[in-house]
Amino acid sequence: MTVELQGGRSPWGAGPARAVPSDAVPAAVDRAGAGPILIVLHQEHSTPGRVGRLLRAMGHTLDIRRPRFGDALPDTMAEHAGAVIFGGPMSANDPDDWVKTEIEWVDVALRESAPLLGICLGAQIIARHLGQTVSPHPDGHVEVGYYPISPTEAGHRLLDEPFPSWVYHWHREGFCLPAGSTSLASGTDFECQAFRYGVNAFGLQFHPEVTYAMMSRWIVHGAARATAKNAKPLHGHRRDWFQHDAAVARWSGAFLAAWSRGALASSGAMPLAPGPACAVPGGMNPVGKARDSLVAAR
Numbered sequence: 445m446t447v448e449l450q451g452g453r454s455p456w457g458a459g460p461a462r463a464v465p466s467d468a469v470p471a472a473v474d475r476a477g478a479g480p481i482l483i484v485l486h487q488e489h490s491t492p493g494r495v496g497r498l499l500r501a502m503g504h505t506l507d508i509r510r511p512r513f514g515d516a517l518p519d520t521m522a523e524h525a526g527a528v529i530f531g532g533p534m535s536a537n538d539p540d541d542w543v544k545t546e547i548e549w550v551d552v553a554l555r556e557s558a559p560l561l562g563i564c565l566g567a568q569i570i571a572r573h574l575g576q577t578v579s580p581h582p583d584g585h586v587e588v589g590y591y592p593i594s595p596t597e598a599g600h601r602l603l604d605e606p607f608p609s610w611v612y613h614w615h616r617e618g619f620c621l622p623a624g625s626t627s628l629a630s631g632t633d634f635e636c637q638a639f640r641y642g643v644n645a646f647g648l649q650f651h652p653e654v655t656y657a658m659m660s661r662w663i664v665h666g667a668a669r670a671t672a673k674n675a676k677p678l679h680g681h682r683r684d685w686f687q688h689d690a691a692v693a694r695w696s697g698a699f700l701a702a703w704s705r706g707a708l709a710s711s712g713a714m715p716l717a718p719g720p721a722c723a724v725p726g727g728m729n730p731v732g733k734a735r736d737s738l739v740a741a742r
Contacts, residue, residue, distance in 0.1 A: 479524060484527065484566070491658070502700065517552070526703065529550075530565070537572075560646070583673070602640075603702065612685070612692070627639055
C-alpha cells in the first residue's frame with residue numbers, strides 16, 4: 445500500500461506549452477474534510493493521470509494499491525471517500541487470482557454505497573461482478589484512439605457540464621449494459637460506453653484520465669495494438685487530443701468533484717430499471733441476473 449501525496453506530472457509532457465483552464469478543479473469544490481481515495485492500478489508503472497491530479501487538487505490523498513503485485517484491498521470503505529479501478533492490457537476474463545479478487549471486491553463498495561468508478565478494464569470488472577459478459581467484438585474490432593459516443597438523456601442530466609461526445613479509447617473487449625444499470629452513453633462497435641449502477645457506482649469504457657504525456661507513452665509502447673481492425677492511425681491521436689480533450693477535461697473535473705462527495709446521489713433523475721437489450725451483434729449478452737445482495741444494495 446502506498447499513500448501518494450506528491451503533485452502529479454504536467455499533462456502536457458513534451459507537447460506544446462498551452463494553458464487550458466478547462467483542466468482545472470471547479471471553483472466551487474469544497475476541499476474541507478476530503479478523505480483518501482482508493483486507487484487500484486494494474487501495472488507497475490501505471491499512474492492515475494488526470495483523475496489522480498484532480499482528486500489531489502480537491503484535497504484527497506491517493507491510497508494507491510496494485511493487487512496484481514500483492515497489495516490487499518480493504519475489507520470496508522469506511523476509511524476511504526471512494527475508489528477508482530483503472531485499466532490495463534489484461535482481460536477481466538483472465539484466470540489470475542488477483543482478477544477474480546478484484547471482481548469479488550466490487551461488492552464491498554456496492555454494499556456500502558461508496559463512490560466507485562471503473563475506467564476501461566475497471567468498468568469491465570464492475571460489469572463482470574454484476575453478471576455481465578465481457579468479450580471481444582465479434583468482427584475483431586478494437587477501439588484505439590478517439591471515437592464518437594452518444595450520451596443518453598440520463599448522461600446529459602448527470603451534470604450541468606455536457607457529457608463528452610468524443611473520447612479516447614484503448615481496448616479490444618467490451619460489454620453490454622449490466623442488468624439494473626442506467627446507460628449514460630453508448631457506442632457503435634461497443635454498446636456500453638458509460639453506465640451508472642445504483643447511486644454511486646459508475647463505469648466508463650473510455651479513458652478520461654489520459655493526459656498528453658500518457659497518450660504519447662501509449663502510442664510508443666502499444667503501437668502493435670494500433671494495427672488491429674478499426675484502430676485509429678497513431679499519427680492522428682495527438683491531433684485529436686487537442687481537438688477533443690478540453691471537453692473531456694471539463695467534464696472530468698465536474699464529475700469527480702460531485703462523485704467524490706456523493707453529490708450525484710441527489711440528482712433524483714437516474715432510473716434503476718434494467719437497460720435496453722444489447723445492440724452489438726454476437727456474443728456480448730448478459731450471463732445471468734445481478735446477485736440479490738447487489739440489487740438490494742442499490
